[in-house]
Amino acid sequence: MAANAETIETVRNLGGEYKYGFVTNIESEILPKGLNEDTIRFISAKKGEPQWMLDWRLKAYRAWLKMAEKGEPTWARVHYPKIDFQDIHYYAAPKKKALKSMDEVDPELLKTYEKLGIPLKERAALAGVAVDAVFDSVSVATTFKEKLRGLGIIFCSMSEAVREHSDLVQKYIGSVVPITDNFYATLNSAVFSDGSFVYIPPGVRCPMELSTYFRINEANTGQFERTLIICDKGAYVSYLEGCTAPMRDENQLHAAVVELVAMEDAEIRYATVQNWYPGDKEGRGGIYNFVTKRGACRGARSKISWTQVETGSAITWKYPSVILQGDDSVGEFYSVAVANNAQQADTGTKMIHLGKNTKSTIISKGISAGRAQNTYRGLVRVMPNAKGARNYSQCDSLLIGDRCGGHTVPYIEVKNRSAKVEHEATTSRISDDQLFYCRSRGLSGEDAVSTIVNGFCKEVLQKLPMEFAVEAQKLLGVSLEGSVG
Amino acid sequence: MLEIKNLHATVDGKKILNGIDLTIKAGEVHAIMGPNGSGKSTLSYVLAGREGYEVTEGDILFKGRSLLGLEPEERAREGIFLAFQYPVEIPGVANATFLRSAVNAVRKHRGLADMDAMTFLKTAKAKMKELQMDEKFLQRAVN
Numbered sequence: 105m106a107a108n109a110e111t112i113e114t115v116r117n118l119g120g121e122y123k124y125g126f127v128t129n130i131e132s133e134i135l136p137k138g139l140n141e142d143t144i145r146f147i148s149a150k151k152g153e154p155q156w157m158l159d160w161r162l163k164a165y166r167a168w169l170k171m172a173e174k175g176e177p178t179w180a181r182v183h184y185p186k187i188d189f190q191d192i193h194y195y196a197a198p199k200k201k202a203l204k205s206m207d208e209v210d211p212e213l214l215k216t217y218e219k220l221g222i223p224l225k226e227r228a229a230l231a232g233v234a235v236d237a238v239f240d241s242v243s244v245a246t247t248f249k250e251k252l253r254g255l256g257i258i259f260c261s262m263s264e265a266v267r268e269h270s271d272l273v274q275k276y277i278g279s280v281v282p283i284t285d286n287f288y289a290t291l292n293s294a295v296f297s298d299g300s301f302v303y304i305p306p307g308v309r310c311p312m313e314l315s316t317y318f319r320i321n322e323a324n325t326g327q328f329e330r331t332l333i334i335c336d337k338g339a340y341v342s343y344l345e346g347c348t349a350p351m352r353d354e355n356q357l358h359a360a361v362v363e364l365v366a367m368e369d370a371e372i373r374y375a376t377v378q379n380w381y382p383g384d385k386e387g388r389g390g391i392y393n394f395v396t397k398r399g400a401c402r403g404a405r406s407k408i409s410w411t412q413v414e415t416g417s418a419i420t421w422k423y424p425s426v427i428l429q430g431d432d433s434v435g436e437f438y439s440v441a442v443a444n445n446a447q448q449a450d451t452g453t454k455m456i457h458l459g460k461n462t463k464s465t466i467i468s469k470g471i472s473a474g475r476a477q478n479t480y481r482g483l484v485r486v487m488p489n490a491k492g493a494r495n496y497s498q499c500d501s502l503l504i505g506d507r508c509g510g511h512t513v514p515y516i517e518v519k520n521r522s523a524k525v526e527h528e529a530t531t532s533r534i535s536d537d538q539l540f541y542c543r544s545r546g547l548s549g550e551d552a553v554s555t556i557v558n559g560f561c562k563e564v565l566q567k568l569p570m571e572f573a574v575e576a577q578k579l580l581g582v583s584l585e586g587s588v589g
Numbered sequence: 590m591l592e593i594k595n596l597h598a599t600v601d602g603k604k605i606l607n608g609i610d611l612t613i614k615a616g617e618v619h620a621i622m623g624p625n626g627s628g629k630s631t632l633s634y635v636l637a638g639r640e641g642y643e644v645t646e647g648d649i650l651f652k653g654r655s656l657l658g659l660e661p662e663e664r665a666r667e668g669i670f671l672a673f674q675y676p677v678e679i680p681g682v683a684n685a686t687f688l689r690s691a692v693n694a695v696r697k698h699r700g701l702a703d704m705d706a707m708t709f710l711k712t713a714k715a716k717m718k719e720l721q722m723d724e725k726f727l728q729r730a731v732n
Contacts, residue, residue: 541673545691547662555687556682558682
């Protein structure tokens, strides 16, 4: 009841100030480009959000305006033309017309799905063919949700969570990535579109891997995605984000925020496979993937591990991190980042050791080809009270060809004498000898590169859930096509 | 089976092979000997089709078909096998995985279906027993 009253209130406010003249048509799917306070109110009203959520968004927006005056951060090793924040749709880009059959799908796209080994049923859904014509995803998702509900697990879209589980969301949102954390996180806090919300009750082990694939009513997400995952005491969840299929989007800027909270003895595994459109060979038109991901190991003996395979996007800029507050908590980061042609990547992690006997492991594999620039940027910080902290970091770069670059920027700040911090780094090339050896055994040039690269990334790929691991291997091969020769 | 006719080859512009003729019939074993720098390795690499080795004159016929113009993997699939003096390492790639990929590449070329993992392991283990090799080598990284 309260929610309805708030919504009416918001709409009334909207009616008073709105300039664009279509306030009566709340059903409209399209909001013209541009960003101002009315945009935020529109988004919040459209989603039927409670007042506190709107207030939160507005607070973030006002903070962002101040940041915008100073300008975007420029310390990363990535270059891109200045972004015009007024030239973006902040609520649902115009929906593409659904295709009627597989015959209408771009044959190149189908070829890629074939190479990646994506099951036939899924190809149609991914290609944008009207889903009910081919594949009954709705019923699959429904039976799945029933099972989870029985265990007390909440897994729904962020929009739904803000309405149906408002108290929970309000308690945790912004607690790991504060509203004013950084430029893009602040923007996200103001205009976030949708994402996932997961809550696992105490002692419950989520029986299946949660994947965004199963979220029904997925609006045009991906643009300003906001995800919040909470594992209560002793709980466990494994979450998969993304897919290997090449994804296009009308919107170029993707500024997502993911927050993870792990209580005592809880464990969260978060895996990402990202293959957003990287742009053409000159790097034009690709997606900008500017993401803030952070996990808080709040309770003792809690554990958070991030595993990522990033092969797409024109620019990948993200540092999935873990704050190790609880004693004996563990943080892990496993990453494969590929940059080919004109792609740029500045990615890594931050492990902040606060509690006692905390442990972190970082294994980063960067692969550069073409004219790409790949930078690993990591921070290992041991605070003064973090007695007995342990960290192991390994950063390996693989260069293919002679026009690309691999860079490593490790920051190590240790303020407690009992800490043990280890850092190893290697840089290597795929040698002509290795390639010739493979080819002399019958493997084609492409397969040789794929074999060598997969061997290079093996440690990280092993951390992925099985289905993802197989797809990821194929994806690595596909993303490096044409890099040798 | 293998006919090398008046083979001239250069490496980095330097002439190494100056008109080699050699005919090898099926079942025969030929040992080629010579002092360092006489071109023994070069001959092997030219046969295998390694990049950087240019044939300036002559021909190589394998089972009646010219090898010149064929990529290294194509020659391998035809049946040319080069044992390396200094085999390379490929970290993270298990011998079993690599061998199976190679076997299937050759099988595909011959129009045969892929050998599945189970059959491959069985076959490999049988051969290893014959050669008195420890099975553990299958899971070790290449070389």
